[in-house]
Amino acid sequence: MYYNHNSLIFLNGKMVKANESVTDLYSQTLHYGYGVFEGIRAYKTESGTQVFKAEAHYERLKKSCELVKIPFNWSVSELVEATYQVLKANNLSDAYVRPLVFCSPNMSLTRPNEVSVMICAWEWGAYLGDKQLRLTLSSYCRPHPRSLHVEAKVCGHYVNSILATTEAKDNGYDEALLLDCDGYLAEGPGANLFFEKDGILYTPKLGNILPGITRATVLELADKFGFEVQQGSYTPEDLWEADSAFYCGTAAEIIGIESVDEITFRKDWNNSLGKQLQEAYSKLVRETTKVSRQ
Structure with missing residues (x-):
């Protein structure tokens, strides 16, 4: 493969x-x-x-x-x-x-x-596919930032991700969503989380998550489009009350989330801010540059 x-x-x-x-x-x-x-x-x-x-x-x-x-x-x-x-x-x-x-x-x-x-x-397609995801809150949490450097992409850290993904799939879901050690929303096993509520985007703040490069790109695109983005500490209840949500990461790119623990987001993905960002990201990564390497 x-x-x-x-x-x-x-x-x-x-x-x-x-x-x-x-x-x-x-x-x-x-x-x-x-x-x-x-x-x-x-x-x-x-x-x-x-x-x-x-x-x-x-x-x-x-x-x-x-x-x-x-x-x-x-x-x-x-x-x-x-x-x-x-x-x-x-x-x-x-x-x-x-x-x-x-x-x-x-x-x-x-x-x-x-x-x-x-x-x-x-050759590898989008890691999480192209259909909206059904997530479940994981029984595993992200490691405490005082126990290791969560901002480093270290091989051993991904045992946590494997356990969370395996548990989710064994329970019939597409992917997991992990909380941090204090019970706030953190990220997916291999992707960062954004959610939309009343026209504003929210994403967990840095400190307990990997500072994703795709996450940074989404923030750049949101700023370009004039979307308000707030970074902070959010609970699962905040997410369940959201209008829409998506994961983003290099492997996953940008992929919409349909539901979390069977709670479905109320806004149609095609009408969401995430969909606009997904299309903009797809266009951005395929833009030509002035320098072409041979």
């Missing part, structure tokens, strides 16, 4: 075959989840393949490493260039890109001695 015998990845400065690449079974990343990653999308445009907000993603990758004390020895520009190399080598235009920084063997609970960087890519 993700690669075949012809697929090439970037690994520590070289292009190598994915099915011939190996990693050490004693890696700290494998044993402890001590690694960081990013999710990036490339889109086909009239001026060629364009990676959306590549620099912002690699800046966040760098920041994630800094927060959890993983050495980061690559420049953002080097990794952006390597991303385009991977896409070209695999003849990909519309693709999902996964950079991963992983650690060398180390069974102690200390910072790694050496690290590696890998970049791979594959």
Whole structure:
């Protein structure tokens, strides 16, 4: 699904075959989840393949490493260039890109001695599909921000996401919605939350959630359109009384939410602010730029 015998990845400065690449079974990343990653999308445009907000993603990758004390020895520009190399080598235009920084063997609970960087890519549609989602409030909450750096995109953090998604699907829902440790709305397992009420957009404030790059883009688009957006601490009751809601993330893009625990939103998705933002986002990521990489 993700690669075949012809697929090439970037690994520590070289292009190598994915099915011939190996990693050490004693890696700290494998044993402890001590690694960081990013999710990036490339889109086909009239001026060629364009990676959306590549620099912002690699800046966040760098920041994630800094927060959890993983050495980061690559420049953002080097990794952006390597991303385009991977896409070209695999003849990909519309693709999902996964950079991963992983650690060398180390069974102690200390910072790694050496690290590696890998970049791979594959064709992948919208992660959560294109139909409105049926959500359920998860029995799992997001980790307390004093227990780890929630703003870092760390491999091990996503065990929480896997548990929440698995629980939701086992109970017949499309996806989960997690609260923070104080019982306020946080985010989805892999996407940020927005909801609309009386013409105003609301979204959980930073501090207990991942600062999503798509979330930031939605805020930029909302400002462009003159939509009022409030960031704060909101309860599930606030959401149940909303007119509409949506998730946003690089993998999911922007996807409408139909209901939460069988409580359906009153506004038709096609008439919502979220729908306008969804269309604007789809257009934005496919806009041509002045510089076309070959």
